[in-house]
Amino acid sequence: MSLLQSALEFLAGPGSLGAASRDQNDFVGQVVELGDMKLRIKKVIAEGGFAFVYEAQDLGSGKDYALKRLLSNEEEKNKAIIQEVCFMKKLSGHPNIVQFCSAASIGKEESDTGQGEFLLLTELCKGQLVEFLKKVESKGPLSCDTVLKIFYQTCRAVQHMHKQKPPIIHRDLKIENTLISNQGTIKLCDFGSATVVTHYPDYSWSAQRRATVEDEVTRNTTPMYRTPEIIDLYSNFPIDEKQDIWALGCILYLLCFRQHPFEDGAKLRIVNGKYSIPQNDTKYTVFHDLIRSALRVNPEERLSITELVNQLQEIAAARNVNPKSPITELLEQNGGYGNYAQPKTSSALVPQNSKPAGQLNNIYNAGLIVAECDQTPGGFFDILRGGTERFFINIKDTSSKVIQSVANYAKGDLDISYITSRIAVMSFPAEGVESAIKNNIEDVRLFLDSKHPGRYAVYNLSPRSYRSSRFHNRVSECGWPARRTPNLQNLYSICKNMHSWLKQDPKNVCIVHCLDGRAASAVVVCSF
Numbered sequence: 001m002s003l004l005q006s007a008l009e010f011l012a013g014p015g016s017l018g019a020a021s022r023d024q025n026d027f028v029g030q031v032v033e034l035g036d037m038k039l040r041i042k043k044v045i046a047e048g049g050f051a052f053v054y055e056a057q058d059l060g061s062g063k064d065y066a067l068k069r070l071l072s073n074e075e076e077k078n079k080a081i082i083q084e085v086c087f088m089k090k091l092s093g094h095p096n097i098v099q100f101c102s103a104a105s106i107g108k109e110e111s112d113t114g115q116g117e118f119l120l121l122t123e124l125c126k127g128q129l130v131e132f133l134k135k136v137e138s139k140g141p142l143s144c145d146t147v148l149k150i151f152y153q154t155c156r157a158v159q160h161m162h163k164q165k166p167p168i169i170h171r172d173l174k175i176e177n178t179l180i181s182n183q184g185t186i187k188l189c190d191f192g193s194a195t196v197v198t199h200y201p202d203y204s205w206s207a208q209r210r211a212t213v214e215d216e217v218t219r220n221t222t223p224m225y226r227t228p229e230i231i232d233l234y235s236n237f238p239i240d241e242k243q244d245i246w247a248l249g250c251i252l253y254l255l256c257f258r259q260h261p262f263e264d265g266a267k268l269r270i271v272n273g274k275y276s277i278p279q280n281d282t283k284y285t286v287f288h289d290l291i292r293s294a295l296r297v298n299p300e301e302r303l304s305i306t307e308l309v310n311q312l313q314e315i316a317a318a319r320n321v322n323p324k325s326p327i328t329e330l331l332e333q334n335g336g337y338g339n340y341a342q343p344k345t346s347s348a349l350v351p352q353n354s355k356p357a358g359q360l361n362n363i364y365n366a367g368l369i370v371a372e373c374d375q376t377p378g379g380f381f382d383i384l385r386g387g388t389e390r391f392f393i394n395i396k397d398t399s400s401k402v403i404q405s406v407a408n409y410a411k412g413d414l415d416i417s418y419i420t421s422r423i424a425v426m427s428f429p430a431e432g433v434e435s436a437i438k439n440n441i442e443d444v445r446l447f448l449d450s451k452h453p454g455r456y457a458v459y460n461l462s463p464r465s466y467r468s469s470r471f472h473n474r475v476s477e478c479g480w481p482a483r484r485t486p487n488l489q490n491l492y493s494i495c496k497n498m499h500s501w502l503k504q505d506p507k508n509v510c511i512v513h514c515l516d517g518r519a520a521s522a523v524v525v526c527s528f
Contacts, residue, residue, distance in 0.1 A: 032056065032067070034102050034121060039067065055124060065101060068120040073108065080192065081118050087168055087191040088120070095324070096157035098179060098189040099123035125179035125187050132180055132330045137258065143329060144284060145321050147255045151287075152312045152323035153186035154178055155248060159305045162241050166196045169240065171220050173247035175254055184326030193220035198240040201233055210234070223265035225250055228297045231267050242299035245308065249294025253277075256284040261295065273297040286315055415439060415517075416447070419525055422502055422509045427517030428462055429470075445470055448511065455507045459494065461514040461524060479514070486523060495528045 032039045039056040045066065046053040056067040072078050085103045092100035102121035108114055129150065136142070142150075154173075161168040170177075172193040179187040199213050210233045217230050217239065227246040229237035253261045253275070261275035269275070273295060277288055290311060293303045303311070316323040416426040416439070429441035448456050448471070458475045460466075468475035478494050480486045498510045514520035 028054075031059070034104065034119070036060075037102075039065065039121075041067070056121075064124045066122045066124045068122070070118040070120070071115045072118070073115040078116050081116075084192045084194070085118070085120065087194050088122075090164065091160060091168065091191070094157060094160045096153045096186050096188060097160060098125065098187045122189075123181070123187075125181050125189075126184075126331075127180055128176060129178040129180055129186065129330075130175045133175070133255075136330060141258065141283065142255060144286065145319060146327055146329045147252075147284065147287065148312065148316060148319070148321055149323050149325065149327050150178075150186055150255060151248075151252050152309070152316065154188060154251065155305060155309050155312060156324075157186070157188035158244050158248065159309050161194070162244070162305045164196075167241045168194050168196055169198075170194050170244050170247075171217075172222060172225070173244055173251065174222055174225050175251055180327070180330065184328060184331050185324075186327070195220070198238065200238050200240075201236050203236065205233075205236075213239070224260050224262050226265070226270060227299065228271045228273065229299055232271050235271075237299050240299070241305070242302050245294050245302045245305065246299070248305075248308065249291055249302075252287055252294065253291050256287055256291075257281070261291075271297070286319075416444075416511075417517075423498075423525060423528070424509065424511050425517060425521045425525060426511065426513045428464060428513055428515050429466065431466070441466065441470055452507070452509050455505065456509045456511050457498075457501045458511045458513070459498065459524070461494075461512065461520040464515065480520070486520070491524070491527055494524055498524075498528055 028041050028043055030041050032041065038059040040059055042055045042057055042064070044052055045055050051068060051070045054067045054069070056065050057063070058065065070081055072081060082105075085100075088098075088100040089103070091097050100120075100122055102119070104119040106117050108116045133142075158170065158173065161170060168191075170188070170191065170193070172190065173188075177188065177190045179189055181187045201210065201213070214230070214233055218226075221230065221243075225247045227239075227243045229235055229239050230243065233239075250261055253259075257278060262270050275295065277291065281288075290303075290308065294308070296302045312323060416424055418424045426444065427439055429439050429444045431441050454472075456471075456474065458471045460475055460477050460479060462479045463481060464479075465477055466475075468477075476494075476497060478490065478497075480490065501510060502508050512521045512524055
């Protein structure tokens with residue numbers, strides 16, 4: 001935890017009593033190390049009672065990121081933050097969801113603040129959509145095509161959430177939680193209220209049970225976006241992903257008419273669905289039916305997110321508009337792309353699962369996880385240093401063939417990469433709080449036991465250890481200090497052991513891991 005501790009010390013400072021009691025500018029100009037990245041804190045871009053968001057620049061690449069720091073002294077709040085990280089990691093990769101890059105956590109026992117601390121590193125977007133809308137408001141209403149692009153891309157993000165198993169419900173969809181990326185596309189953010197829990201109240205529910213659900217839902221929703229079934233639990237309507245559809249209806253209404261359909265958040269008007277579309281509107285008539293279909297009092301009568309997206313695609317086709325393309329109108333009226341060159345092809349349109357050959361899904365280091373957003377492809381040789389690189393020069397052709405055959409397996413939050421059908425690489429299997437943002441050791445065991453029952457051996461190349469009984473005592477502890485070249489004799493012994501194990505049975509497999517699932521693992525795999 002020493003690397004994580006030093007990273008957090010820059011942000012917290014010795015004896016800190018929490019973000020709320022410190023001057024946020026104290027952190028500006030500091031350098032924070034997260035894994036292989038060194039980030040300089042440039043400025044505060046947002047703040048709240050228990051969190052600050054900073055703009056930070058990677059000193060190596062010059063790329064800017066958003067770094068969010070959260071403090072928590074309650075177990076319930078810790079769980080909520082961990083759940084948010086899990087959702088972000090699971091959803092990341094979609095072109096309309098803010099890209100998750102890294103997370104780090106430290107317990108209150110190890111923290112100088114006396115509170116649990118969390119760091120979240122994400123892509124840095126150009127700004128909040130609401131701020132862009134305010135700047136163009138004086139220039140008249142948005143064009144129909146601009147509304148279409150904004151709303152379609154927002155719906156695509158929600159569709160990705162609802163397609164998960166079980167569906168992830170955002171619960172706090174609002175215009176303030178949408179960002180404009182540097183490529184000019186919509187990015188949905190803030191998953192702190194998201195859940196997979198649904199409720200189906202009926203006449204058997206007690207008043208106490210209704211009150212408990214109402215309290216929890218109220219804490220995680222915004223008044224003017226709350227649905228009729230949430231405000232009146234005695235209606236016995238299901239509380240599920242259709243609450244996001246209602247919120248989307250509010251957003252579409254706001255984009256068209258520049259005011260919220262339930263501006264005052266009046267419960268009676270929401271429960272009865274009392275809103276009105278301007279009678280003299282002819283500009284946005286194509287969206288009127290969508291608004292009505294989303295703002296139905298009975299959630300079972302609302303459109304599903306897939307139906308909503310399909311109808312938007314039909315509208316886009318009829319208008320000859322690419323709804324996935326950058327929203328140029330907002331950018332042009334707000335100073336263009338600023339310091340960012342307009343992309344020839346938007347990275348937001350890259351398929352969700354596309355990754356450079358040989359790039360592992362995640363990199364873990366000393367209590368923190370780094371999921372690289374846009375690293376250039378270079379295979380394993382990008383991470384080999386000095387004499388190690390010369391050692392592998394004779395197997396360059398072989399290793400490049402191996403790299404091209406990498407296959408990834410993802411089961412929930414579990415990431416493991418098969419270099420060949422009999423050699424797999426993963427990151428350090430974690431336990432406790434750390435497992436929320438890393439491979440959970442129990443999930444790893446269940447996967448390996450089901451896929452390779454009695455046929456796998458684990459090679460731990462890290463200086464950390466765990467109970468080998470978790471993997472049926474088939475764990476070889478053969479690590480060396482991080483960032484150091486391994487002893488050639490030890491390296492040969494590891495390879496010889498792996499060869500012997502694979503030779504015993506054609507079904508045997510080797511599972512190699514180090515702290516980050518990358519550097520040391522790459523050395524051994526390429527050596528083998």
